[in-house]
Amino acid sequence: MKIATVGKGGSGKTTIAGTLSRLLAQGEHKVLAIDGDPNPNLALTLGMTRDAADAIRYIPSSIMSLVDAGGGEKKLVMTVTQDHLIKTYAARAPGGIDLIVMGRPQHGSAGSG
Amino acid sequence: MCASHRAVRGLIAELSGYGEHTVTDMEAGLEHMKRGTARNVDVMLIVAEPYYRSLEAAERTYSLARELAIPHIFVVANKIKTNADQKAVDEFCARHGMPIIGTVPHDDELVEADRRALAPIDHAPDCTSVRAIVAIADKLRALPSPGGRQQAGLAARPQT
Numbered sequence: 659m660k661i662a663t664v665g666k667g668g669s670g671k672t673t674i675a676g677t678l679s680r681l682l683a684q685g686e687h688k689v690l691a692i693d694g695d696p697n698p699n700l701a702l703t704l705g706m707t708r709d710a711a712d713a714i715r716y717i718p719s720s721i722m723s724l725v726d727a728g729g730g731e732k733k734l735v736m737t738v739t740q741d742h743l744i745k746t747y748a749a750r751a752p753g754g755i756d757l758i759v760m761g762r763p764q765h766g767s768a769g770s771g
Numbered sequence: 772m773c774a775s776h777r778a779v780r781g782l783i784a785e786l787s788g789y790g791e792h793t794v795t796d797m798e799a800g801l802e803h804m805k806r807g808t809a810r811n812v813d814v815m816l817i818v819a820e821p822y823y824r825s826l827e828a829a830e831r832t833y834s835l836a837r838e839l840a841i842p843h844i845f846v847v848a849n850k851i852k853t854n855a856d857q858k859a860v861d862e863f864c865a866r867h868g869m870p871i872i873g874t875v876p877h878d879d880e881l882v883e884a885d886r887r888a889l890a891p892i893d894h895a896p897d898c899t900s901v902r903a904i905v906a907i908a909d910k911l912r913a914l915p916s917p918g919g920r921q922q923a924g925l926a927a928r929p930q931t
Contacts, residue, residue, distance in 0.1 A: 660783070660811065661911065663847075664797045665818030666828050670849040673881060673891060674818055674904060675796040680892045681908040688790030692783065695798045705890030722781040734781030740789060752890070756790070760782065 676703025683753035690744075691751065693759040701759070705752035714749045714759050784811040814843040814911060816872065821848065821856035826863045833869050843914055845872035847907065852877045873907040875900050 661678065665671035672695065683689040693700035701711035721743065727733040736743065748756040783795055795812065815836045819829035829846055836844045846869050848860040857874060864871050878900035884891045891901050 659791070659813050659911065659914070660793045660795070661814045661816065662783075662795045662797050662812040663816045663818060664832055665849075666820075666825055669818040669820055669825060670875070670881075671816075671818040672796050673900075674816065674847060674849065674875065674907075675794050676890060677892050677901060677904045678816075678908055678911070679792075679794040680890065681905060682792045682794070682911070687792065690786060690790045690793045692786070692793060692795040694783075695796050700796045702885075702888055703890055705893050708888050717782070722785075734784070736781065736785045740785060743786075744789065752893070758782075758786075 672700055673703050676700050676705075679704055679751075679755055680753045683755050686754065689753070689755045690748075691755050691757045693757065695760075698759045701749065701751065701757060704755055704757060706749065706757070710749065714757070715747050717743075717747050717758055717760055719760075812841055814845070814914065815841045816845055816847050816907075817869075818847045818849050819860065820850050821852075821859050826860065830863075830867050830869065833867065845870050847872060848874040850877045851875065872910055873903055875903040875907075 663671040663675040663678075675691070679689050679691045691700060691704060698714075698716075699711075701714060702708065721737055722734045723737045724732045725735050738746070743758070744756060748758050751757045783793070786793060815832075817829045817832050817836070819825050833844060833846070846860070846864050848857065848864075848871055851857050851860065851874050860871065860874070863869075876899050878898055880895040880898035881891050881900050884894035887894060891898070895901065
């Protein structure tokens, strides 16, 4: 099931997303958590340490490429395989959860988005 | 940034077959909805606090989510302190036809967990707020499976 949490900043959506992920992972169910927030802190609510959270590799937006889908339509495709993406970028959080982080660090100056 | 929004949207679609569940913490605000980032989700949880501006924002998000034909859209009433808070959320949601999947009380344990940089579920697994989220997880598990796109027991969709 693909679940998304949305809400205004400070609404507590990240706490709910992280806790839900941990709960859904109980009993060795496979959960992928995606932090799509520009101020990523899902890692902490999943139970990762600050050090582990700081070490997460952010996914560059170049991972997706806009290609012509015919008829004037464009579509997004991944430039790497799903396996490669998970192996390269996913951090392992408690509960066996894979976490990928789409945001960029506030202080980051690593090229264009 | 636009490229980043596009990437998130595309990734959610691409990773939809990974594991049994994906949980995406969307960015704040409505931009991702306008750009369609949320289109590829089965369940949208709109987290709302018991004050008018938050509820109003929840209502706008709800309308957009309906337009995107997301199969299951729910409000999570969060940081509820009093019966009046609960009533405010209940009445607002009833008026706008928005189903509430659960109510998470205001909980000092969450503040403490944050201060200690611990997951709420590790810091205080039996606190009232975590128990409320347990109830929400139970309801989510009981939802009808979304067209078999993700099936229990499958570790990952094979690459095609």
